[in-house]
Amino acid sequence: MIETTQQAAKLIQQRIQRYFKPQTRQRYQIDVVNNIYGPTYNFFLNIQVPQQRERSLPLHRLQVYQLNYLENVITLLQNTTQLTFNFIDFKQLRWPDKQTLIRLGALK
Amino acid sequence: MDYTDEPHGVFFMIDNKSFYASVESIERGLNPLRSTLIVMSEADNTGSGLVLAASPQAKKRFGISNVSRQYEVPVTPELLVVPPRMNLYIEKNLAVNKIFRSFVADEDLYPYSIDESVLDLTRSWRLFGATPLIVARRIQKTIRQQLGLYTTVGIGENPVQAKLALDLFAKHDHELLGTLTYALMPAKVWSITNLTSVWSIGQRTAAHLQRLGIHSMSDLARVDPFELQQEMGVIGAQLFALAWGIDRSQLHELVTPADKSWGNSQVLPRDYLQQKEIELVLREIGLQVTTRMRHHQQKAGCVSLGIGFAHVAAQEDGRSGFSHSLRIEPTDSNRELVDHLLTLFRESWAGQAVRHIAVSYSRLVPNTGLQLDLFQDPQRQIKDDRFERVLDSIRARFGTTALFPASSLLQGGTMLSRAALVGGHNGGNSFD
The missing domain is CATH 3.30.1490.100 (DNA polymerase, Y-family, little finger domain)
Structure with a gap:
């Protein structure tokens, strides 16, 4: 069964809620990785406490390897979370709809 | 030693370098050889946490070994800690073995553990290159291109030589390759005095050998095999064969245990x-x-x-x-x-x-x-x-x-x- 963008976004959102326990002086960001070997788009929640080890918790792997699918998922997620998205290994790829460089940041 | 009647094949023992840590690195867009990442299990019975795998850089820079405890790991923002995903590693292991099957027939592939496989290329290596070494490089390259993983290859004339070549030489080699043959055993293996570094010799066996006056692989090769067998049982004969690089196992003849449990x-x-x-x-x-x-x-x-x-x-x-x-x-x-x-x-x-x-x-x-x-x-x-x-x-x-x-x-x-x-x-x- 192919996962819809809504299902994927909901699952990621649920996991963010489970792991994201905001505390002062901690940095949280969502890493979105273009994994060419999957090929998949992988989501991680990175947590950095000053002077501590960085932690990276897996949120989801999108099996549908299409940029417009990813763009939809990101749009849905941005409606529910204010966390920073960090795009990794997207090189010169652009969002199909907005035509901005993906690596420069999220859609909004 | 007359090796004429011993099997002379081409065997590869292939290991995925820091497998779990490499898979996690690739999933995060990091190079497995350059990342400083550790996979830490925080299951109830691991106490505060147990390191299941550390990337080569994490091992080198911070002296972390697999099975280190959480409190032994340095606290620094340079280290990335990730939880294990066993199902993902199984999936990747299947993908690696699928690539191996494009180099050997199914019956010539023997998965040895989650990150190691033995390949009998005796019949197929000529299809892929002029020498076994070239074929090994080609397998490494294919896996790196398709899955992003680095592999270490031990090459031998039988499975045990391939395993020894992998553990003793390939893991420390710049190209991640190691070779062993019957003829090379005295020159490359016999000088080893740290017996536990040799496959199948654990702490207790090493201590037993020490008590018998065997302090190096050279001593082991020169002992009377019948006396050793009398002292240590069938393991004695097996260790003697190991010192000479002899292994008569046939991978396609699956061993069925006498008493399964x-x-x-x-x-x-x-x-x-x-x-x-x-x-x-x-x-x-x-x-x-x-x-x-x-x-x-x-x-x-x-x-x-x-x-x-x-x-x-x-x-x-x-x-x-x-x-x-x-x-x-x-x-x-x-x-x-x-x-x-x-x-x-x-x-x-x-x-x-x-x-x-x-x-x-x-x-x-x-x-x-x-x-x-x-x-x-x-x-x-x-x-x-x-x-x-x-x-x-x-x-x-x-x-x-x-x-x-x-x-x-x-x-x-x-x-x-x-x-x-x-x-x-x-x-x-x-x-x-």
Whole structure:
């Protein structure tokens, strides 16, 4: 069964809620990785406490390897979370709809 | 030594470099050889945390080894800590072996562990390159291109040489390649004095060899094999063959163990002192092993129980634990098997704190039907049997936690928290 963008976004959102326990002086960001070997788009929640080890918790792997699918998922997620998205290994790829460089940041 | 009659093939032993850490690096867009990442299990029974794998850079820069404890790992923002995802590693292992199958026939591939495989390229290497070394490089390149993983290749004329070449040379080689042949054994292997660095020699075997005056591989190669066999049994002869790089195993002839058994063991999340708590876990493990055995339509004729004491209890007692076996009338009844386990436990346990429990069922016989006991109500026996089978089929269809004894909810039960684990560690998200 192919996962819809809504299902994927909901699952990621649920996991963010489970792991994201905001505390002062901690940095949280969502890493979105273009994994060419999957090929998949992988989501991680990175947590950095000053002077501590960085932690990276897996949120989801999108099996549908299409940029417009990813763009939809990101749009849905941005409606529910204010966390920073960090795009990794997207090189010169652009969002199909907005035509901005993906690596420069999220859609909004 | 005359090697004329020994097998002369082309065997590769291929290992994925820091497998779990490499898979996690690639998933995060990092280069596996440059990332400083550790995979840390924080399951209940690992204490504060256990390092399952460390990337080569994490090992080099911070001196972290696999199985390091959480408190031994330096606290620095440069280290990336990630939880294990066993299901993902299994998926990647299958993908790696699929690539191997494009170089050898199915029967010439022998997966050795989650990150190691033996390939018999004797018949196929010429199809892929002018020399085995070129073929090895080609396999490395294919896996790197398709999966991003780095692999280490040991090449030998038989499986044991390939394994030794991998462990002793390839892992330290710049190109991640190592070669060993019969002729190279004296020059490359015999100088080794750290015997435990050699495959199949552990601490105890090494100590035994030391007592016999064997302090290097060269000593081992020059010993009288018959005397060594007399002293150490069949292992003695095997070690002598190892020193000369001799291995006559045929990978395609699968070895069927003489006495197969079903078993499970677990390290408890804390020291268990109360009898009812220990017995609860014992029942849970017993049930799990029975279910697996029944799935294979077998009955057990022998139950074995191993108990490991907690560290302090072991020091006070002088023993690290105990283990006992009991021959029984073959049965697959969970109730009967668990009763036997409890009897074994109660006979030997004298209040020590317990940290490790192992259960196994052996002397297996095929289940050809229910053997009625003359001294019990036959209707009752048939009903009990049918009841257990219904439980089995429900668990087979809906998972092991679909139906479980209410006792597993009591304090001390481990079954529910372990149900989602794979190989004792976090399997990863269920919908990845």
